[in-house]
Amino acid sequence: QVHLVESGGGVVQPGRFLRLSCAASGFTFTDCAMHWVRQAPGKGLEWVAIISFDGSATYYADSVKGRFTISRDDSKNTLYLLLDSLRADDTAVYYCAKDSHPIFGALDYWGRGTLVTVSS
Amino acid sequence: SYELTQPPSMSVSPGQTASIPCSGDKLGDKNVCWYQQKPGQSPVLVIYEDSQRPSGIPERFSGSNSGNTATLTIFGTQAVDEADYYCQAWDSATSGVFGGGTKLTVL
Numbered sequence: 001q002v003h004l005v006e007s008g009g010g011v012v013q014p015g016r017f018l019r020l021s022c023a024a025s026g027f028t029f030t031d032c033a034m035h036w037v038r039q040a041p042g043k044g045l046e047w048v049a050i051i052s053f054d055g056s057a058t059y060y061a062d063s064v065k066g067r068f069t070i071s072r073d074d075s076k077n078t079l080y081l082l083l084d085s086l087r088a089d090d091t092a093v094y095y096c097a098k099d100s101h102p103i104f105g106a107l108d109y110w111g112r113g114t115l116v117t118v119s120s
Numbered sequence: 121s122y123e124l125t126q127p128p129s130m131s132v133s134p135g136q137t138a139s140i141p142c143s144g145d146k147l148g149d150k151n152v153c154w155y156q157q158k159p160g161q162s163p164v165l166v167i168y169e170d171s172q173r174p175s176g177i178p179e180r181f182s183g184s185n186s187g188n189t190a191t192l193t194i195f196g197t198q199a200v201d202e203a204d205y206y207c208q209a210w211d212s213a214t215s216g217v218f219g220g221g222t223k224l225t226v227l
Contacts, residue, residue, distance in 0.1 A: 044221040047217065059214045
């Protein structure tokens with residue numbers, strides 16, 4: 001059974017950084033790309049970033065490019081997102097999602113999310 | 121950047137058919153996925169590769185994609201289908217794109 005558990009959210013001041021983690025289990029982690037998707041309060045889904053199955057390729061939404069970094073540790077079956085230079089409009093629930101393919105497939109399993117609040 | 125457009129809301133009577141459109145430039149050339157999200161819950165994949173249903177998704181969920189429009193169709197809509205629905209595709213610049221979402225009300 002696929003299980004994705006995000007952690008690391010919280011309240012952070014503008015301009016600071018935060019690192020989110022996503023612990024994965026129940027599938028072969030190294031077979032799948034992984035994603036971060038966020039949802040601001042009362043708003044829709046926004047795709048944030050993807051990392052390929054082997055970590056060789058990463059892509060980002062324009063809104064976070066140059067500020068966020070996605071990475072993975074296959075030895076720990078864990079996905080990460082480093083959020084830097086945070087802004088108020090980065091406030092959202094951040095979801096980790098598994099890709100059905102090595103890259104650019106469907107997001108077939110999602111975690112429960114972790115809330116990031118950027119506020120002074 | 122690529123955009124996907126959905127109506128913000130739709131309503132359907134129980135037992136009727138709901139058709140939720142998603143439009144984008146040459147969307148028919150891309151693979152489209154659909155996600156269902158109920159209040160306070162994480163999204164769930166209900167359609168992938170335009171028309172494929174993951175295991176566990178009821179047969180009343182169907183998808184199509186042609187030209188500039190993809191459509192999620194729910195046949196015999198039930199009260200439990202009341203949710204937000206999002207379409208999603210990959211644009212040529214290798215970025216993921218979600219539609220703005222459609223709030224489906226069953227009444």
